[in-house]
Amino acid sequence: MRGGRLRDGLVLAALLLYALPFFWQVLTSVRPDTELLPLSHLLPSRLTAVHYDVVLRQSLMPRALLNSLGVALASTGLAVGLGALAAYALARLPVPGRGLILLGMIAATAFPQIATVSPLYLLVRALGLRDTWLALILANASFALPLVIWLLAGFIREIPRALEEAAAVDGAGRLAALRFVVAPLVAPGMASAALLAFLFSWNEFLFAYSFTATEASRTVPVALALFPGVFEVPWGDIAAASLLASLPPILIVVGFQRYLVRGLLAGAVRE
Amino acid sequence: MAPRPARAAAALAVLLVLLAGGCHERPPADGPITLVFKHAKILGPADPVPGLLRRFEAEHPGVRVQSEALTWSSDEQHQFYVINLEGGSPPFDVMMLDVIWVPEFARAGWILDLTARVPAAERDAHFASAIEPAVQDGRLWALPWFMNVGLLYYRRDLLAKYGLAPPETYEELVRQVRVVQAGERDRRLDGYLWQGKQYEGGMVNVLEALWANGTRLLDEQGRPFPEPERAREALAFMRSLIERGVSPAWVTAADEELTRRPFGDGRAIFLRGWPYALDLFELPDSRVRGRVGVAPMPRLPHGRVGAASTGGAHLAVSARTRHAALAVELVRFLTGAAAQRAMTEGAALRPSRPALYRDAGLIARDPTLPALLPLILAGHPRPITPYYLMLSTTLQPEFSAVLVGRKSPARAIRDGTAQVLHLQEALTR
Amino acid sequence: MSDRRLGWLLLAPALALLGGLTVYPALWVIWLSLHYRVPVFSISRWAGLAHYAFLVVDTRFWNAAGVTALFTVASVALECGLGLSMALGLWGQRRARRAAVALLLLAWALPSVVTAKMFEWLYHPAGGLVNFLLGGRPINWLGDPLLALPALIAADVWRTTPFVALLCYARLLTIPGELYEAAEVDGAAGVQAFARITWPLVRSILLVALLFRTLDALRAFDLMFVLTGGGPAGSTETLTVYAYRALFQTLQVGFGSAIGVVVFALVMVVAVGYLRMIHRQEAGA
Numbered sequence: 011m012r013g014g015r016l017r018d019g020l021v022l023a024a025l026l027l028y029a030l031p032f033f034w035q036v037l038t039s040v041r042p043d044t045e046l047l048p049l050s051h052l053l054p055s056r057l058t059a060v061h062y063d064v065v066l067r068q069s070l071m072p073r074a075l076l077n078s079l080g081v082a083l084a085s086t087g088l089a090v091g092l093g094a095l096a097a098y099a100l101a102r103l104p105v106p107g108r109g110l111i112l113l114g115m116i117a118a119t120a121f122p123q124i125a126t127v128s129p130l131y132l133l134v135r136a137l138g139l140r141d142t143w144l145a146l147i148l149a150n151a152s153f154a155l156p157l158v159i160w161l162l163a164g165f166i167r168e169i170p171r172a173l174e175e176a177a178a179v180d181g182a183g184r185l186a187a188l189r190f191v192v193a194p195l196v197a198p199g200m201a202s203a204a205l206l207a208f209l210f211s212w213n214e215f216l217f218a219y220s221f222t223a224t225e226a227s228r229t230v231p232v233a234l235a236l237f238p239g240v241f242e243v244p245w246g247d248i249a250a251a252s253l254l255a256s257l258p259p260i261l262i263v264v265g266f267q268r269y270l271v272r273g274l275l276a277g278a279v280r281e
Numbered sequence: 282m283a284p285r286p287a288r289a290a291a292a293l294a295v296l297l298v299l300l301a302g303g304c305h306e307r308p309p310a311d312g313p314i315t316l317v318f319k320h321a322k323i324l325g326p327a328d329p330v331p332g333l334l335r336r337f338e339a340e341h342p343g344v345r346v347q348s349e350a351l352t353w354s355s356d357e358q359h360q361f362y363v364i365n366l367e368g369g370s371p372p373f374d375v376m377m378l379d380v381i382w383v384p385e386f387a388r389a390g391w392i393l394d395l396t397a398r399v400p401a402a403e404r405d406a407h408f409a410s411a412i413e414p415a416v417q418d419g420r421l422w423a424l425p426w427f428m429n430v431g432l433l434y435y436r437r438d439l440l441a442k443y444g445l446a447p448p449e450t451y452e453e454l455v456r457q458v459r460v461v462q463a464g465e466r467d468r469r470l471d472g473y474l475w476q477g478k479q480y481e482g483g484m485v486n487v488l489e490a491l492w493a494n495g496t497r498l499l500d501e502q503g504r505p506f507p508e509p510e511r512a513r514e515a516l517a518f519m520r521s522l523i524e525r526g527v528s529p530a531w532v533t534a535a536d537e538e539l540t541r542r543p544f545g546d547g548r549a550i551f552l553r554g555w556p557y558a559l560d561l562f563e564l565p566d567s568r569v570r571g572r573v574g575v576a577p578m579p580r581l582p583h584g585r586v587g588a589a590s591t592g593g594a595h596l597a598v599s600a601r602t603r604h605a606a607l608a609v610e611l612v613r614f615l616t617g618a619a620a621q622r623a624m625t626e627g628a629a630l631r632p633s634r635p636a637l638y639r640d641a642g643l644i645a646r647d648p649t650l651p652a653l654l655p656l657i658l659a660g661h662p663r664p665i666t667p668y669y670l671m672l673s674t675t676l677q678p679e680f681s682a683v684l685v686g687r688k689s690p691a692r693a694i695r696d697g698t699a700q701v702l703h704l705q706e707a708l709t710r
Numbered sequence: 711m712s713d714r715r716l717g718w719l720l721l722a723p724a725l726a727l728l729g730g731l732t733v734y735p736a737l738w739v740i741w742l743s744l745h746y747r748v749p750v751f752s753i754s755r756w757a758g759l760a761h762y763a764f765l766v767v768d769t770r771f772w773n774a775a776g777v778t779a780l781f782t783v784a785s786v787a788l789e790c791g792l793g794l795s796m797a798l799g800l801w802g803q804r805r806a807r808r809a810a811v812a813l814l815l816l817a818w819a820l821p822s823v824v825t826a827k828m829f830e831w832l833y834h835p836a837g838g839l840v841n842f843l844l845g846g847r848p849i850n851w852l853g854d855p856l857l858a859l860p861a862l863i864a865a866d867v868w869r870t871t872p873f874v875a876l877l878c879y880a881r882l883l884t885i886p887g888e889l890y891e892a893a894e895v896d897g898a899a900g901v902q903a904f905a906r907i908t909w910p911l912v913r914s915i916l917l918v919a920l921l922f923r924t925l926d927a928l929r930a931f932d933l934m935f936v937l938t939g940g941g942p943a944g945s946t947e948t949l950t951v952y953a954y955r956a957l958f959q960t961l962q963v964g965f966g967s968a969i970g971v972v973v974f975a976l977v978m979v980v981a982v983g984y985l986r987m988i989h990r991q992e993a994g995a
Binding site: 015017018021022024025026028029031032034035038046047048049052088092093095096098099100103104105106108111117118120121122123124125126127128129130131132133135148149151152153155156159184185209212213215216220230231232234235237245248249252255256259260262263264267270271274275 | 730733738799949970
């Protein structure tokens with residue numbers, strides 16, 4: 011409960027150890043091929059950038075990164091955009107059956123992807139959307155939407171009604187109140203929801219694997235899973251590609267930690 | 282006279298029809314016609330395909346052939362094709378197909394019927410076991426491009442050292458492994474390497490064992506495991522190779538390359554492999570250069586020698602191509618004798634035309650060709666059905682479970698039979 | 711415009727998207743599971759409950775169910791135990807808290823495919839760090855049917871424990887320090903304090919974590935698919951991987967949908983069961 015410098019240091023060291031697999035992958039990405047297999051020494055004798063060079067110049071990862079970025083940004087925008095409006099309606103407005111709808115949202119967060127992937131695959135196929143960004147954007151957005159709505163509804167409920175009522179007294183209509191009173195207050199919550207939605211879309215694998223065919227729409231997880239190796243598996247290149255694939259998540263964890271944590275906790279604690 | 286709007290509508294309709302019809306038969310006007318040719322990377326010392334394509338372009342002015350490579354893994358290639366061909370407008374005209382996909386693609390309506398466009402003589406110039414899988418309902422759907430057959434590679438020097446001839450039975454092979462290992466006392470010398478990983482290659486190995494024991498996977502009516510006892514024996518034998526130490530345990534995770542390399546480094550006595558490996562073993566810097574021989578696959582008690590799987594690639598034309606005649610010409614060109622000769626010279630590929638195996642020029646460059654001919658003729662194609670891949674992916678886990686010792690052969694056959702019967706329920710119309 | 715009207719208007723787009731891409735497919739997959747459907751060959755026929763009848767006697771299905779159950783129970787138990795310990799350890803942290811949480815969340819935030827590739831390399835018989843640290847023995851973690859599942863579970867635990875740890879940590883932070891000071895005055899400290907004060911307050915959040923993690927483990931797909939592909943010999947093939955193979959490898963959309971429906975039902979049953987339990991807990995607490 012009470013700690014000293016030593017204790018804090020030990021805890022930090024333990025966490026560093028916990029993240030060891032990640033750091034090992036970083037090391038692997040700069041280790042020369044000859045020292046990868048078999049592993050004889052922990053530290054490489056020299057560092058090399060050849061794996062990153064191969065990944066950035068000769069592989070399909072750059073295109074995959076672009077695909078992932080586009081799909082993630084668009085699906086996040088869609089999910090948060092539609093979700094914020096729906097959350098406000100469910101939290102504040104007398105929509106008939108809103109209790110049931112909210113319950114339905116919660117139930118929808120538990121849907122397994124493997125169950126919906128076959129009908130979605132047939133739908134994507136029928137609409138000719140295979141190997142397109144749109145298919146993934148819609149699929150990811152629809153999968154993130156229940157969670158976004160659930161989160162934002164909770165955040166909106168935390169805002170005291172008195173503020174909106176005061177705005178009403180001042181002559182502002184519902185929509186104006188939404189824009190000028192509620193939105194600024196729920197903005198941090200929306201940031202949290204957006205980060206979670208972005209992370210989900212960036213990391214999403216099953217839909218992406220099933221709906222894409224070529225590098226035209228292949229996202230990063232799929233490109234990584236299908237990383238080509240003609241004879242032997244290029245572990246160094248894969249490590250480099252893995253790290254490039256991890257950049258946005260790392261950025262979010264390090265740079266936007268507060269929002270991320272808030273979103274995670276809100277999702278769990280809210281009942 | 283019809284009222285004004287109706288006349289206008291009729292005129293519009295006629296105009297549209299004319300336009301549509303005209304669009305269909307628009308003559309190839311400006312700009313070169315580009316044929317897209319999708320194929321896997323060609324293994325071997327040189328890649329003869331670009332040269333061949335340039336030759337085709339020279340003979341067909343105004344035509345460009347754009348060659349596009351497929352991914353390395355066979356499963357991914359198949360997935361790529363399925364996704365694109367199902368989509369309706371695949372961005373390629375000519376495609377290289379693994380022989381086992383041809384019936385499936387034909388049944389799905391994705392490839393062009395070549396029967397009218399390929400004379401019977403040209404058809405008969407290929408191996409029968411290569412043409413057979415390409416024929417469905419009496420129609421021809423693809424032409425063979427290159428040929429494969431399973432071979433037993435052995436170390437000539439080691440066998441000669443102990444006065445042994447290539448084994449005709451598997452029990453003899455096991456005995457020879459014991460003799461050589463005892464004599465060499467080299468702990469790193471493995472006995473018999475083969476592909477036991479859970480993938481199509483593993484399925485090939487199991488099929489070869491079944492055939493070697495005189496049984497097969499499906500009977501004429503398509504029922505699975507018609508002789509279950511012989512199938513059980515064959516599977517049990519494969520598992521026993523690992524249990525007895527004749528094959529190292531890692532073969533259950535090994536594919537062609539993972540087994541070829543140790544053999545090529547001199548660390549195994551026998552290897553089951555495809556012909557391309559021979560070229561790699563005979564490279565100047567190969568450690569086993571000049572010391573490798575090929576023999577027919579051995580047999581088990583109830584079967585025959587040389588019951589190896591044939592394989593290889595075919596060329597087919599997409600049913601949605603806009604340049605059908607040209608695409609078919611490209612296919613006939615690439616599968617023609619001249620092109621196949623160029624491919625055999627340049628790459629580690631074997632032709633699908635028996636005549637080339639007696640060609641003096643080719644034999645001069647590759648003296649093993651005459652030896653391969655009878656082996657190919659003795660070979661056996663995998664079950665020719667549009668549902669072969671479904672069958673294979675259903676049974677692979679069962680066989681894999683036997684090889685790693687997780688299931689008994691009898692149980693695997695029972696479970697496999699149930700799964701195949703369930704699969705077939707869906708497939709019968 | 712009335713509030714009600716506005717409410718519907720704001721709700722409509724979201725409901726449309728969800729209706730079309732979540733609800734409709736959820737119903738459609740049940741419909742599909744009652745058919746023989748092989749789109750590649752244009753096969754589409756009524757099957758009734760034939761697929762389900764087959765699943766009852768299909769050994770591969772029961773193997774997958776067993777693997778799923780084992781994976782879920784082991785993963786969740788380890789995650790909760792480890793997560794709580796981490797949270798307790800992190801609890802007095804004063805300095806570099808953000809760095810500590812960042813290191814913790816890193817494992818959770820990485821794409822599951824990245825984690826799968828990472829562990830595939832760690833478990834490599836010749837080049838992997840694990841065998842190196844064990845003295846260079848060539849243990850084939852992912853190729854041995856007895857070792858593959860534990861190896862998979864370890865990877866999943868590593869990836870998801872931070873979520874549990876964070877939840878517990880956040881709850882621990884809300885416990886006022888005065889409670890412990892008061893307990894010390896009464897003579898209770900250490901384990902007793904934990905049992906009397908900490909545990910009751912943390913228990914409820916742990917139950918929530920248990921719910922989330924169980925649902926996630928039942929639905930898990932990415933990690934096992936990329937790390938082992940369900941092998942060797944089906945020893946890591948969960949229901950999700952079996953469903954995927956049926957759908958996209960053997961192209962049996964009807965049969966694969968049936969397995970998907972089973973997973974669906976399982977997840978829903980667990981979710982309802984847990985929610986009831988949590989509800990009862992809250993009512994009683």
